[in-house]
Amino acid sequence: MSFDIYQHVTQTIVDAIEANPAEMQMPWHRFGGQLPENAVSGKQYQGVNILSLWCVAQLRGFDEAQWGTYKQWKEAGCQVRKGEKSSLIVFYKAVRYEDDQGEEQTRHVIKWSAVFNACQVDGYEAPTRPEMSPLERLEAVDAFVQSTGATIKEGGGRACYVPSLDEIHMPDGDRFFDTETRSRTEAFYGVLSHELTHWTGAPHRLARDLTGRFGSDRYAMEELVAELGAAFLCAKLSITPEVRDDHASYLANWLDVLKRDKKAIFTAAARAQDAVEYLSPS
Template structure:
């Protein structure tokens, strides 16, 4: 979404706020509580709220960092719906927000026009809006949301759909003892055998396998003959952290779309610490990674018949 804007007014707005930092701080706040906002935070029907968030008027799913921001809000307030809208959008549907409710921040790019050498240059910059969840409406009753009324597919059905999705990418996947990884040199995904995965409290062994495979499939999408994402030069550099976050978020977006629970990481504390460091080192990291993750998911969807 982009709009032509008044340069002086918008310039003043951008100077007052550092939206990249605000977004990053929102995610950091969740991570410092020990919560990973791109993982399902609870069991049961409430996980419907952890599907891809969508707009109440357009029915379109949010993209990029807005998915993570709305998941963060859903986790914090334990919403049971994935449906969101602005104050005006809900009002247009004759719905009222309950008194005292606060909206969740989403961001989008606007355009600043600047004249240079007799030419108009368009400079994109971040702008914020605020949306409210269906659970924040005066009319909301836990038993009448569309989210909880939709029948849930069995795990077998969901995995069959997932198998079709993966097969349609035509990625080369080889099972071995070497663990999960994508080899750029061979352009091949290596996966452990399925029996290497075990059931956990949050996730079945089968879901653990597929969420891990989706992570590697997002890495695979970034090859030069596909999206051609910039890769890291060495382990531990900023590009490495960003690419890993791209794969994490891309897999999370796909897991939410296909209702697959992500596998838990072995060392939860170190896992969170690694993302805290990446976000604190670079306030642009999470927005950049989320945008690239959405592009990766869009590319993988484009390979479907």
């Protein structure tokens, strides 16, 4: 039987979600939001690799965001400890072939590579990272949000994206409160990031269409895209995302979709990555 990378990654994520059902939290809420990055190049992983490595970190108690192959760690002067188990990342490789008419075509084939976390190696020194002090409003983040061009109206008690008006509605800032794990600022910007991701899916932007393949699950899929987009965006902006009050009901829907379609999380993560790139063009 051939190795099924789609099934492997999806099962890793499902296992992480189900590992502590009493708390009903997604891995990125527990891990703190820092994007996983390659230990040698410093480049951040993207799409489903972010989610997969976050899940592995939660399941195995890793508290570092740096990952690398055995060879990369060796090149960095570190040694993977004997007996350590690797984790998988995926990437797509372009393959050229001739079609039935003899014309050259290109298709992308999924490949995988084994990586190890910094917690699994000897000789690694974690970089010193400045801690972000909680603020009422974050000037840099507000500037980023303004640069997206989204119309955002604050007031009332509900956060939502209204397609008919092409507006994001956010509750007043004083409706967000500190908790044991989140500041009021983190809660506010986490919810705003979720709604910004929804905003990118409008027909005249990314035209995100999850009908067809996902059928009646498209609502759960769009919410998963928004949740992943918020997690990715908050990590990019150094904000820890807030856990939704209605998280349990969404979680049940997501697990159902993931278990029935092993490629669903790949689709959701790719759409979320597209949304973040749309919001923050280079």
